[in-house]
Amino acid sequence: MMKIRQYFNAGLHYDSITAGWRYILGDNFHFGYFKSPDDDLDTATNNLIDKLASLGKLGPETKILDAGCGIGNPAFYLHKKFGSDITGVSTSKKGVDLANSLIGEDKYKGKIRFRLLDMTATGFPDAGFDVIWVMESSHLIRNKKLLFDECYRLLKPGGLVLLADVMIDKKHNFIFKLKNFFKLLNTIKTFAKAHPATPERYSELLSASGFKKIILKDIGEKTEQTLNWWQRNIMANRSNLLKIMDAREIRRFEKAIGTFQYLFKKGIIYYCLFSAEK
Numbered sequence: 001m002m003k004i005r006q007y008f009n010a011g012l013h014y015d016s017i018t019a020g021w022r023y024i025l026g027d028n029f030h031f032g033y034f035k036s037p038d039d040d041l042d043t044a045t046n047n048l049i050d051k052l053a054s055l056g057k058l059g060p061e062t063k064i065l066d067a068g069c070g071i072g073n074p075a076f077y078l079h080k081k082f083g084s085d086i087t088g089v090s091t092s093k094k095g096v097d098l099a100n101s102l103i104g105e106d107k108y109k110g111k112i113r114f115r116l117l118d119m120t121a122t123g124f125p126d127a128g129f130d131v132i133w134v135m136e137s138s139h140l141i142r143n144k145k146l147l148f149d150e151c152y153r154l155l156k157p158g159g160l161v162l163l164a165d166v167m168i169d170k171k172h173n174f175i176f177k178l179k180n181f182f183k184l185l186n187t188i189k190t191f192a193k194a195h196p197a198t199p200e201r202y203s204e205l206l207s208a209s210g211f212k213k214i215i216l217k218d219i220g221e222k223t224e225q226t227l228n229w230w231q232r233n234i235m236a237n238r239s240n241l242l243k244i245m246d247a248r249e250i251r252r253f254e255k256a257i258g259t260f261q262y263l264f265k266k267g268i269i270y271y272c273l274f275s276a277e278k
Contacts, residue, residue, distance in 0.1 A: 005263075018242055020249070031223045035257045040229070049135075060084065064129065064131045066087065066088040067133065069089060071099050072112075072114060079229060083243070085111050088114040089117040098114070100114050120141060126153055131160070132149075132159070145205050148209035159277070162275050163273070168198055177193065181271040187256045199216055210278065219271055234254060
């Protein structure tokens with residue numbers, strides 16, 4: 001029963017996979033942006049942070065809310081590069097505990113902190129942030145209108161949502177899901193139940209929450225190589241992974257990689273960046 005609950009609860013799911021996924025995804029826990037075929041995964045995942053950050057103007061006075069902070073690496077990277085003050089939130093207790101344990105060094109204290117909170121209802125005061133950073137967490141949220149309403153409430157006037165995620169094409173319909181049921185079921189067991197939407201739907205929901213100057217960039221071609229790196233990392237780290245995950249879970253992840261490659265090739269999924277201003 002607990003295993004089934006994990007598939008439908010992002011926090012429980014990430015509690016269960018954090019240790020193993022570090023061997024596969026690296027510590028940034030997201031896709032990479034490959035500016036060059038020679039980029040390795042660590043370089044590419046940092047490139048993606050830079051690419052999304054380029055849609056805003058970040059600096060030492062910028063207060064950022066990292067909505068879905070993983071184990072904290074993107075927050076540390078942003079602080080090192082821009083000096084920004086960052087609050088990370090996640091529903092994964094293991095992720096938040098690990099992120100807070102990494103603050104350690106004095107240079108981060110008072111500048112970065114991580115909280116166990118639901119991004120759709122944070123309880124933070126109105127208009128407290130300049131930027132809300134949503135890196136590959138929105139697909140796990142069923143009610144994206146709640147997410148964007150909360151983002152709008154939390155942002156100062158002129159503040160920005162900066163969002164990156166996998167999105168779907170209109171071809172991802174009932175008939176497609178029926179024909180590909182077992183492939184998609186395996187991705188749920190691997191990555192938890194997602195609630196993907198089209199780029200057009202994201203734009204509609206951002207606008208409905210009050211956002212303006214909505215900018216969309218499709219960068220799928222520069223991100224697909226991530227999947228090859230995940231497969232490569234499984235092969236290189238299999239002995240370590242088997243100490244944390246069972247062989248069936250590893251095979252499931254490899255099948256999910258193949259599904260993502262198929263979906264990108266067929267134009268069923270994209271990788272998109274959004275910026276939107278309050």
